[in-house]
Amino acid sequence: RSAGRAGGLNPDNGGDSDAKNLRVKLVLLGDSGVGKSCIVLRFVRGQFDPTSKVTVGASFLSQTIALQDSTTVKFEIWDTAGQERYAALAPLYYRGAAVGVIVYDITNPDSFSKAQYWVKELQKHGSPDIVLALVGNKADLQDKREVSVQDGMDYAEKNGMFFIETSAKTADNINQLFEEIAKRLPRPSPS
Numbered sequence: 001r002s003a004g005r006a007g008g009l010n011p012d013n014g015g016d017s018d019a020k021n022l023r024v025k026l027v028l029l030g031d032s033g034v035g036k037s038c039i040v041l042r043f044v045r046g047q048f049d050p051t052s053k054v055t056v057g058a059s060f061l062s063q064t065i066a067l068q069d070s071t072t073v074k075f076e077i078w079d080t081a082g083q084e085r086y087a088a089l090a091p092l093y094y095r096g097a098a099v100g101v102i103v104y105d106i107t108n109p110d111s112f113s114k115a116q117y118w119v120k121e122l123q124k125h126g127s128p129d130i131v132l133a134l135v136g137n138k139a140d141l142q143d144k145r146e147v148s149v150q151d152g153m154d155y156a157e158k159n160g161m162f163f164i165e166t167s168a169k170t171a172d173n174i175n176q177l178f179e180e181i182a183k184r185l186p187r188p189s190p191s
């Protein structure tokens with residue numbers, strides 16, 4: 001049971017997480033409309049298709065990536081799919097999450113404030129070794145930018161988070177986001 005401590009690595013839940021093949025729960029948070037579903041669809045299906053919005057309650061997709069050291073990481077991605085209002089769902093949603101990805105829209109300062117609220121929520125309710133990433137999405141809309149790169153970076157640094165700007169539309173930095181997260185995951189010690 002040596003790996004049991006490692007946050008959301010869930011070695012007891014399905015048993016397919018080991019030192020070389022990690023399986024992690026990743027929760028997405030952020031205001032409605034910032035592009036969470038589009039980021040996931042871009043990552044998992046390689047598409048940008050805002051019309052194919054998943055409609056089930058809390059949607060769930062998974063995707064495996066291979067790292068250079070021949071480790072694989074299977075992300076089980078939880079998207080609130082518009083349920084972010086229901087505070088009662090939160091404990092269930094956060095439970096066992098190894099990764100929290102908090103998304104805002106660089107053209108929308110309110111979504112940046114909201115992102116900071118979600119960071120606090122995850123710091124309060126998430127597992128102590130959760131890996132947190134702050135994502136400024138819609139980076140293709142430079143002429144409408146209202147949140148500076150510096151503001152995103154500063155906030156992330158203060159909170160010990162990884163920061164990146166992405167565009168689900170152009171695919172910019174989408175794979176990098178998940179690769180960087182994978183590199184930061186605590187590894188279960190080989191038993």
Ligand code: GDP
Nearest residue numbers: 031032033034035036037038050138167168169
């Ligand atoms: P969610 O509510 O956070 O899941 O947001 P969606 O993924 O449904 O996206 C909301 C809207 O933002 C849609 O109309 C998308 O077309 C648009 N969108 C998402 N990502 C991007 C992006 O990177 N660039 C641009 N320009 N639009 C985006």
